[in-house]
Amino acid sequence: MGLNDIKDRIAQAETAAGRAAGTVELIAVSKVQPNARVASVLDQGHRCFGENRVQEAAGKWPDFRESYDGIDLHLIGPLQTNKARQAFELFQSIHTLDRPKLAKTFARLAQEMGHCPQLFVQVNTGEEPQKAGVLPADADEFIKDCLALDLPVRGVMCIPPVDEEAALHFALLAKIGARNGLSGLSMGMSSDFEKAISFGATHVRVGSAIFGAREAG
Numbered sequence: 231m232g233l234n235d236i237k238d239r240i241a242q243a244e245t246a247a248g249r250a251a252g253t254v255e256l257i258a259v260s261k262v263q264p265n266a267r268v269a270s271v272l273d274q275g276h277r278c279f280g281e282n283r284v285q286e287a288a289g290k291w292p293d294f295r296e297s298y299d300g301i302d303l304h305l306i307g308p309l310q311t312n313k314a315r316q317a318f319e320l321f322q323s324i325h326t327l328d329r330p331k332l333a334k335t336f337a338r339l340a341q342e343m344g345h346c347p348q349l350f351v352q353v354n355t356g357e358e359p360q361k362a363g364v365l366p367a368d369a370d371e372f373i374k375d376c377l378a379l380d381l382p383v384r385g386v387m388c389i390p391p392v393d394e395e396a397a398l399h400f401a402l403l404a405k406i407g408a409r410n411g412l413s414g415l416s417m418g419m420s421s422d423f424e425k426a427i428s429f430g431a432t433h434v435r436v437g438s439a440i441f442g443a444r445e446a447g
């Protein structure tokens with residue numbers, strides 16, 4: 231538990247996978263965590279964080295940015311089109327690009343604002359009806375369309391179904407990334423980030439194992 235323990239475990243997983251040290255980015259998922267816990271991780275020198283709601287991020291990160299330099303913020307939750315502009319202002323990366331309407335909005339905002347966050351296309355690898363993401367069968371075409379819009383698509387992202395073997399989903403996502411020439415793989419959470427690294431994860435999203443359990447609700 232805690233930041234240093236997770237960093238050690240990531241380093242070990244990199245070595246075990248025959249990967250160079252520092253090739254996995256640790257996104258500390260701070261959603262719903264008390265500000266004091268987030269500040270403690272910032273005080274330990276960590277700068278890369280993930281939030282799943284624009285509104286919540288807008289409520290805390292502008293203040294943290296006044297006190298800490300170099301914060302790198304990742305949106306890892308679903309994004310409504312009407313919050314896209316605010317997301318562009320707050321986040322350096324967005325992991326949940328999952329539909330044509332959002333891609334078109336991003337392309338327009340990128341033109342208007344002169345910058346665009348790094349993007350990951352979310353793939354619903356488990357084909358779960360309640361979950362966001364493009365279906366695996368539609369991923370190649372959607373990624374092509376996004377690249378044709380000149381969007382800076384860096385990789386793909388998935389959230390495996392809770393009751394299935396995550397390895398199958400990590401392997402599928404890695405395959406989709408590779409065949410589309412995308413090197414970024416956003417996969418792995420507190421319970422399975424080491425396994426994700428063994429399948430090539432470049433970005434792991436770890437919350438409770440760093441900060442402790444989230445309050446319910």
Ligand SMILES: *Cc1c(COP(=O)(O)O)cnc(C)c1O
Pocket residue numbers: 259261282306307389418419420421435436437438439
């Ligand atoms: C909350 C969340 C995480 C982190 O989950 P933990 O199990 O606390 O590590 C990772 N990814 C997404 C998309 C999340 O919403």
